[in-house]
Amino acid sequence: MSTTELHVHNPVEDLLRQDRVPTIWCPGCGIGTTVNSFAHALLGQQINLQKTAIVSGIGCSGRVSGYMNLDSFHTTHGRAIPFATGLKLANPELTVIVYSGDGDLTSIGGNHLIHAARRNMDIMVVCVNNMIYAMTGGQAAATTPGASNSTTTPYGAFEPELNMAQLVDAAGACFVARWTAFHVMQLERTMAKALKKKGFRFIEILSPCPTYYQRKNNMGDALAAMVDYKKRSKIKNGCPTWETALEPGGEIVVGEFVDREREDYLTRMRRQLGSHYSEFPPQPEEQESEGCEKEC
């Protein structure tokens, strides 16, 4: 038997850019685990992968877009959401996913996160929360649990950590969930569900960074992180998001917290514009010209 015959085809492979492997991620990093759940969720759906785009900012987590065999956009630090907004508005047929890190989405990009949720822009945002700026070498993020050590908070941070779930809930997201890299099956199911939903969807995933966060805080390796997630997490679907704060060493509330119906931006725009909106075929030169009504 040749080795090729031995190779068992993993359906996820088709969703990854094989020519980009190996990834830049460290052994034990949780980002790849989340991508595996994401790829399975995508495969399980009837969505057209040709019409699916993934947008990232900058960071270790921001590299996800570049490993997916989709239309991939690796933008600037913090600005994946406004790029994705433009993409979706320009071509509403697209399924647009933003996949990025905690620092990227909530610190430098925090304002965009709030406003995309408020607008109920029809995009799905996946945030890998490793509680640190990993790509730049382990500095404190807005999500770093207060007492933790980081290269820029050698005495621990003097500020409390942000609860993203509560933030995007308050801003109007129509779907909000949190899992950890330990909850691969739940994560896949939640991602599948979110993929089918219309409007602003937000999924936070606690993910180990053994290289910086775990090491700086003597939390052991990736396996220890998994044990910790298993031990500390508590599934509370529908939990009010103000009860989901991630306190240092405390309970990790996971589950699907928010699942509500709200008219998304484009639907509302069309409805409000009514007859003021004129459909415009994408390729005018191929259409018969109908002349112009109104003043134009």
Place this chain on the structure above:
Amino acid sequence: MKADQRCVMTGTHFINGDAACCEGALSAGARFAAGYPITPSTEIVERFAARAPQVGGLFIQMEDELASSIAIQGMVWGGQKSFTVTSGPGYSLMMEHIGLAAISETPCVFVDVQRGGPSTGLPTLPAQGDMMQARFGSHGDYVTIAICPNSPQECYDLTVKCFNLAEKFRVPVMFMMDECVGHMTEKVVIPPAEEIDLYPRRHASKPPGEFQLFEAGEELVPEMAHAGEGYKLYVTGLTHDKRGYPALNPAAQRELVGRLFEKIRRAQDELTMVEAEGLEDADVVVVSYGITSRVAQKAIQAARDKGLKVGKLRLICVWPFPEKLIRELAGKVKALVMPELNMGQVVLELERCAGGQCKVIGVPHPGGTVHKPVEILEAIERGAR
């Protein structure tokens, strides 16, 4: 390719430069825009917000200029033509995404209606203080094209031109208006759609699988495809190879940045866009751009009335700078005079290109109003001595 008549407001209008710019964008086929309000540019997007839905487009007011300047790039990769509009402080916030557009070769237009600075400066008063920022504002090495109108008519005509140049060279194009031309109301003639030539998007001519997103042919400008067309695009702000994949090494950097420069350098002749008059026997040539050229006109006339031989050179395209033209001109005249509404920006480039062959006299002005013709006249007289 011709403009789509449904978007073109053919006729004779009495509108200001901001409104004319908006109509120019629509004529050019831009039906999508993102922006954040700021004087004196807001009228452009206010008008666009009303006009765009009539042609199946939209304006989205983003949460800030960082968002606007990247949302438009999402729109472009989503298959549309798009632009953003701002002034001083907003332009500063957009710098990072001008760099992104440059490295990802995203064709788009940034309109900056210049006002006095630095910082919040003079919100409703004119300046031309962002000219160096238009050239060098984002970090790293890149080139852009910057165009300066001096009338509402040009705000229309040259906006169309900006979109065409953006598509042709796949660069972010800077449309450098100023408060005066933006708020000045004059006659603007919008031609019939069939008389407006549009440069079509350089769309991939090869099917997915064979197409490489950053493979540039003869002209050094690659073709592009859009999300959702099956190409599995990879677009990154990192230095990349022909596939668009990150390539973080000196060789890839040299190849990419070299090409970004070379594609514009080669087109220097085409991008030398000037209005020239009386250069043949001139002793002094007044070189100006934007609103300042209209004040300069007065000074030139006054100098001629005094018997001086004065020529006029108005730069319509300021970046890339018309290096060759200036070099030749500098060899023939006694002096080049450059008034501008800043403390001396483009004059540095003028001096460099003149290379000591003639006197170069700047007429700086911190903005807030335009020059007095006499200030320019004095400089002309000094040059003629």
